Amino acid sequence: MLKSTLALLIAGCVFGSTGSHAGTAEQSFIDQYHMDAQIHQIPGDQMLSDQRLSDMFRAQSRRMTICRGDFIPDGYVITGTTVNFDCGSWQHSDNAYILTVAPKSGALFNTCAGHHSRVYDGFVIIANIYNPACNFGSGNSVNGSTQVYADKYRPSFTVCANSPIPANYTRSRHHFSSSCRVGIGMANNAYVITRQ
Known part of the structure; x- marks a missing residue:
């Protein structure tokens, strides 16, 4: 899903100046979002509206704000929180x-x-x-994490114990890393993973 959604975003940039292609690519982007939401069985009240998706597509947005609880489009990760008065209930706390x-x-x-955060396959x-x-x-x-796309970075990583391991990597040594605040005390909280 990630690749197809990003491909549609790129297609929108390429065809943005031609009317018919832009309409087709934009509709494909909206359709892909609905298909992703259906696969993930997302309730209708948690989905972005077609108008919001259309705005997002036209802006070719690398950054956008959605209400907390909305379905996150594939390809996007949560990098911050904020207060948005259009998101309904809030009590002096971030709701978007x-x-x-x-x-x-x-x-x-x-x-x-x-x-609610997302770690895609290939990221650690x-x-x-x-x-x-x-x-x-x-x-x-601790309220955040640092991620990297494993395949395009280096063949071996020290990853935190709460990280998913990509399919083409194997896990070896289990040890302590000061970068990984998982669990309590000085217990083993990290793995070394190596590309196969």
Whole structure:
């Protein structure tokens, strides 16, 4: 899904100046979102409207804001939280997510932690951090993570114990990493993974 959605975004850039192609690519982008939502069995009230998807497509947005609880389009990750008065209920706390297109260049990028965050196959978490852009938890608690796209970065990684491991990597040594704040104390909290 990630590849197809990003491909549609790129197609929109290429065909943006020609009317018929733009309409087709835009509709395909909207259809893909609905298909993704159906696969994930997302309720209708958690989906972005076609108008919002259309605006997003036309802007070719690498960054967008959605209400907390909305279905996150494939290809996007949560990189921050904010207050959005259009998102209904809020009580002086962040009620919206700031989304960014996940880079696949091998660059490191910070995401917000929590069950709504997303780690795609091929990405690994190499650090659990405090991220001031993410309003989860209180004080300086760990509320974010640093991710990287494994395949295009290096053949071997130290990843945090809460990171998914890509299909073409094998897990070896289990050890302690000061970058990974998983669990309590000085227990083993990281793995070394190696590309097959």
